[in-house]
Amino acid sequence: xxxxxxxNHHVILSEAxxxxxxxxxxxxxxxxxxxxxxxxxxxLQLLLKYFSGDxxxxxxxxxxxxxxxxxxxxxxxxxxxxxxxxAEYFCALRPSxxxxxxxxxxxxxxQVIP
Amino acid sequence: GAxxxxxxxxxxxxxxxxxxxxxxxxxxxxxxxxxxxxFPKQSLMLMATSNEGSKATYEQGVEKDxxxxxHASLTLSTLTVTSAHPEDSSFYICSASPVSExxxxxxxxxxxxxxxT
Numbered sequence: 001x002x003x004x005x006x007x008n009h010h011v012i013l014s015e016a017x018x019x020x021x022x023x024x025x026x027x028x029x030x031x032x033x034x035x036x037x038x039x040x041x042x043x044l045q046l047l048l049k050y051f052s053g054d055x056x057x058x059x060x061x062x063x064x065x066x067x068x069x070x071x072x073x074x075x076x077x078x079x080x081x082x083x084x085x086x087a088e089y090f091c092a093l094r095p096s097x098x099x100x101x102x103x104x105x106x107x108x109x110x111q112v113i114p
Numbered sequence: 115g116a117x118x119x120x121x122x123x124x125x126x127x128x129x130x131x132x133x134x135x136x137x138x139x140x141x142x143x144x145x146x147x148x149x150x151x152x153f154p155k156q157s158l159m160l161m162a163t164s165n166e167g168s169k170a171t172y173e174q175g176v177e178k179d180x181x182x183x184x185h186a187s188l189t190l191s192t193l194t195v196t197s198a199h200p201e202d203s204s205f206y207i208c209s210a211s212p213v214s215e216x217x218x219x220x221x222x223x224x225x226x227x228x229x230x231t
């Protein structure tokens with residue numbers, strides 16, 4: 001069975017602070033990893049994805065994530081957050097190969113204070 | 115980009131009635147669509163995988179007779195909540211990815227807020 005853990009449930013940062021949101025997964029095979037963002041009142045949007053290749057992936061709005069296979073981690077980072085980054089962030093996993101279901105973490109609510 | 119449309123965006127119904135939610139892929143074909151349920155302040159929980167032309171695959175604990183899924187075409191899947199009760203009140207979200215893109219990320223509908231009174 002696959003699972004995704006996000007240990008930070010609620011993060012509060014001041015504008016310009018650096019961000020790192022943790023994501024760890026459990027799965028015995030090759031995986032595709034995603035970060036989604038849900039702004040207040042809006043639907044989920046893809047921030048970035050990792051399928052293969054360079055473990056450091058860059059997404060939209062200055063976000064990046066690093067896949068560390070040995071640690072089963074895919075942490076999300078941004079060097080300087082803005083008030084508009086206030087949202088909920090979900091890490092997700094899908095076993096690669098074929099059309100398989102996506103499992104989501106419980107989400108991290110980020111609040112950026114101006 | 116790929117767009118998934120979900121309708122209605124919100125619905126209020128009386129206990130005991132049935133509600134149908136539609137999920138359409140507007141500019142791509144999807145042999146598989148996914149139905150999620152999101153409780154307040156919680157993550158998305160996969161309810162079922164909708165397969166075009168065949169029966170849906172339900173996750174453990176999801177009542178297939180209560181949550182009827184029909185995937186009649188490559189662009190439309192429907193979720194019918196039968197004999198709805200207040201505990202079925204939730205946010206239902208569908209997702210899909212283009213069949214032509216293999217392991218592409220999921221694209222999500224805007225969700226349907228169901229309130230059962």
